[in-house]
Amino acid sequence: MTNLKLQYKPGEIEPKWQNIWEKGNIYEAKDFAKTDKYYLLVEFPYPSGAGLHVGHVRSYSSMDAYARKKRMEKYNVIFPIGWDAFGLPAENYAIKLGIHPSITVKENIDNFKRQMKALGLSFDWSREINTTDPKYYKWTQWIFLKLFEKGLAYQSEVEVNWCPFCKTNLADEEVNSDGTHERCGTMTVKRMQKQWLLRITNYADRLIDDLKLVDYSDKISIQQKNWIGKSEGATIKFQIPDHKSQIEVFTTRPDTLYGATFLVVAPEYAKANLLKLVSKEKEELLSKYIDISLSNANIERDLGEKEKSGVDTGLKAFNPAIGKEIPIWVSDYVLAEYGSGAIMAVPAHDERDFAFAKKFGLPIISVISGGNISEVAYTGCGEIIDSGSWNGLTVPKDNTKIVFDIEKKGWGKREHSYHIRDWVFSRQHYWGEPIPMIHCEVCGIQPVPEKDLPVELPYVEKYEPSGTGESPLANIGLWVNTICPKCGGKARRETDTMPNWAGSNWYYLAYLFADKLGISGFQWFDELTIPSKVEGSPISNLKLSKNEEKNKFINIFYENKKKIKYWMPVDLYQGGFEHTTLHLLYSRFIYKFLYDIKVVPTPEPYMKRRSHGIVLGSDGRKMSKSFGNVINPDQIVGKYGADTLRLYEMFMGPFDQMVAWSEESVEGCFRFLRRLYKLFGEKIGKESDKELEMRLHQTIKKVSEDIENLKFNTVVASLMEFSNYWGDSSGLAKNDAREFIKLLAPLVPHFAEEIYQRDFAGSSSLQWFDELTIPSKVEGFPVTNELTGPQTENGKFHSVHLQEWPKYDPKLIIESTVTIAVQVNGKLRGTINIESQVTSHKSKVLVMAKENPRIAKWLEGKTIKKEIYVPGRLLNFVF
């Protein structure tokens, strides 16, 4: 006997429902709907050639479950997706294959999209965006123009991290702590080059302070704070009497000023400011030292402790506190980029200064009591000594008093310093947004006028990096040579492009008006035949929309202000830990800028941020081709179905923790679904087992709460637990089974839809979306004949995913009897079962416990000192 109702066939039901959902547009977010909005954002992927990683699947299917539950709770949910397709990897991949990046990117996107659809993810595909579309990056460029206009984008000759393999400059954030490039692992070198920078440092305080406004997990906000690295301290001026010059230093320990026995400046500082002051014989020595330390590529210098080196400049500075002159030295242990590039050395109370003083025989004077400075620097707290009027003060308690005194005496002033530096925003690569700037021979740097945006990336035959430090775009005369927007004279375009982080700065806004960008559905790529293939021609056939006449610039942000106001801020943003000090920080900065220029309505873009743990290979190592431990989600979907994969990835472990892949556990999840499928076919009764009904309501409570807290692993566990009870019971009433299938819907959407449509849809009358004011498409839609399966109501199909989320009955979750643990002196000696009404009567519970022979035995002949009762839970006799 084969009963079809008992056989779970994911391969058949999954494509069927994916198809029907897509036709029904049931996941479309509705602008301005009256129900509460919920903006759920997952980081949009970079579409790599490797296809979707099971790590993506973990994040996306968990958030998909969250989105589905929120929809069922009547929120107007926006759950969009797009492609972050610019950047080095896309370019390197294209170079490797010898195919133009625009083509490989399109292929990769198609593959990603196919995989996502096969997982049944409920993205609103009508809002799909792509950062490499000129219609999109027009606005990435516009933001740059605004930054330039407000003085936040500037060009400067700076020391940059150069990757010899990728042949480009990198941001500090892209370089690992060992000096290697985070993408390719090549050791980077430092070199000087003219670069575009963004003044993220102007926002440092706000980026720290506004963390108070948002709910980020501790790990994330601490890491951001540390990265910005704000230190409180003071700047102190040291005069150089012989030369009527001065050196300003930053210190976090102004309290040790009396112990400052010499100054040290960075080689860069010395080169710029001191070389001209020193005596002839010192000059040669000094130049030599400076040259060596600067040419050292700074790798050694950046890497931890090495033997201190330095040169005495022969110059003297006046320490205003002790009223004496102290020597000025140069050493590469002082960093040019931090503070002012010069420090006051207090060897008694700083380990580095101590090592330096020991090596060169400089005086070490203790001004804080507590340590033994003959051995090692004392960096702890204590009482100030030998420091004039500060004697007797203690640090760090009296630090503000000291700084106040320093200000009063005119020695210096209170100051902050930051670890974070300005963001190096140019790359010498082809595959990125061109920086919309023009260099005029006469007028200098000129921004491209807004109406001329976008500056389109031209078609190029050779997009390999040149290695000269210039972008490949520099060789395309047709594109580079232009006229100055100001004087009309000869000019050249900026040939650097933006880093791959540029497009993701504002993508969550682009979703809100993707239709207005005119980019959804790959219009650009469909036209991508690269018609002329003329070097320097734009690769898109970008057409201006009808209302976008030439010379008339319509600002998309202002045009869509209402939508932005309706949807922003993002309610929950989910993504990887690895972006904490990169994308997450960058996009907060840019969003704050947009707030300042009144494009967005709130100071912070993301109200809540959570990160997921990575998925490791079954050997516990990072998944990688070279280890041969990569799991392809397609194979798992093919073997067990998308619902099994989704369920497993939620069940595998705590969402924020990394977990190793286990195929056996995947199988366990598949078995669970198969058993459950049978239960729905077999064990539906007229009436629910009373006990089971209680379990159901407990499960509703647990599942609702745990999804909200992103504890997906215990959600799955409690669903399994209920299923086990169900299997052992006499049966579940149809009404209760309908509630249970709704609980399953967010996690295993195809499975739930199949059973819901088969067994429950006809009798349902709750269609919450009828209450929405906006939609016309979304209300039950006609089901055509070609679609078999769904039961219909008046010819309309109502998805389980738009049913109302189950509510538990607080009366039904109370167990009729409760087990109380009974302890004697804190040790468990037995348990008693009591009616739940009795739990609030301590005296009755005490009597019952004492009557219990297993417990009585332990109490015999003892005088009870204390009886601690935790209602409904535990009783402890103490003697």
Add this chain to the structure above:
RNA sequence: GCCCUCGUGGCGAAAUUGGCAGACGCGCAGGAUUUAGGAUCCUGUCCCGUUUAGGGGUAGAGGUUCAAAUCCUCUCGAGGGCACCA
């Protein structure tokens, strides 16, 4: 070196946030079914104690508490971030 997170069965883990440690799943063992394999179903599964009574147990050592996986101190170990940041 500094900052953060974590350490619970053979494995992934759970524990109402201080209240019966090990839910749920995997694996394993025994049984049923099967010509056999697979699949499925039932039973068991922290350790010592043959069973019971009991004892021990959440990396280790202390502490707070009637009560600690959970809080505090130290030690060890793993992971992540920063790193000559004055």
